Amino acid sequence: MTDGATDASAAVAASVDDEAARAAALRHVFREYPAGVTLITAMTPRGPVGLTASSVSSVALDPPTISFSVTRATGSAGGLLGADTMLVHFLADRHADLARAFAHSGAPRFTPEQGWTTVETGEPLLPDARATFRCRALHIVPVGSSSLVIAEVLDVLPGATGDPLLHHDRKFHRFDPGSPEL
Template identity: 65%
Template sequence: MSTNPVPTPVGEALKTAFRTHPAGVAIITASTPDGPVGLTASSVASVAVDPAAIVFSVTRATGSAGAILSADTFVVHLIDDEHSTLAQSFATSGADRFTPEQGWTALGTGEPHLDTARAALRCRALHTIAVGTSTVVIAEVLEVITGPQGRPLVYVDRRFHALPSADNI
């Protein structure tokens, strides 16, 4: 397994193939001794219902990703189109995060929580697997907090797009 950061032709072809494959968008947050951390992810998927588990990957184990990987628990927020600006902020290094205008609160367990997310999955990591410069996380879902349902947000071709709400399909 290579950890060479130079993409191979197959790696470049994979990026191109997935660039046009829509993926749901999530914001993953955790509380750390240095304050709240978060990032945007488009790699979240359901794995199992018994035990309830999800999977996602982060590009590196430093910065916000490293802090989330080190946290005892974290929250995966499944978000809607109304959160596209917030998703962009959490995808941009150095952008404003956890401002009062963004609507963050804290769960009783301390993790940052976006009350307007369609669902917030409070999780703990079961397994982490290094794959090149990425880390794959398999997480147990400890709690599901439902919120208002809007138009689902997807990421395709390096941009966020809204889908029709389930009521309009």
Template identity: 65%
Template sequence: MSGVSNGAADHARELGDRLKSAFRMHPAGVALITAAAATGPVGLTASSVSSVAAEPAALSFSVTRATGTAGALLAAPSFAVHFLGEQHADLARVFAHSGAPRFTPEQGFVRLPTGEPFLPDSPAVLRARALHLIPVGSSTLVVAEVLDVHLGDEAPPLLYRDRKFLRLDPETEL
């Protein structure tokens, strides 16, 4: 029997590795999700933000674990999902790693009247609150109600593919 379960575990591990490889090659938009937590401002970089519905306005994203920064963010009453432009690549790197300096004066954050850290030069910021937290393995899928949308200046989007931040060539159309 142990050979069967080891085979299943090996298959699951290989499938997971292949899934990660497939998604590494699939480009995704980059977002910064921020909140005013009980311990102060928190934020993380995400490439899993998706639209769920327009009516009611809803979005989704996933976090790797619901502890630390992600746990504090999910415990906040609301959060701000910033769609990042290519000018935000350095900021995305900072918020993608633990321990890097966040919410410094140079980064340009202000506060929304509701308390969330807000990056005014983002092309779009969606203020939302979690509706459903769905555990999936070691990750948590968040389905959130969009409460407000702040549209900023248009900017070329920041993309993420194969562990690198990329920009679109605005001159190239297919």
């Protein structure tokens, strides 16, 4: 067992009655759990908003539905929560710098160099994403300081080829499709 696994196991075992310890254990476990990376964008009356998200998950096929969470209801996250529709861009490994920019407030966003266009309904589109879902929120569920968004997929926009971008241990990584199957 690695030190990280031992630390996580000890934190989980010792934290049955300690909410802060459970939160720390959850953070540690998910830091070590790889996830795909998306950019979620919307158009608001103040202009375009967007953020990097690794919490996107499939929920249902009938109707086609996904979920994701945002950690606060202000800034870009607040703009997404108030938008009629949004675009969820599935990123390729070539988008690591873009994912970093949208993960930090104050970083340059929606610049011409980043390659943005818009769809007919006004949302910012990254045309070379692997795929893009146009969605509308069906439910927004407050959970502590976060919000869980359950969104219906209205359109699937084709994208460009490329290996998916992954997030693991607070860093972006390339997926290696050539690695042997287990």
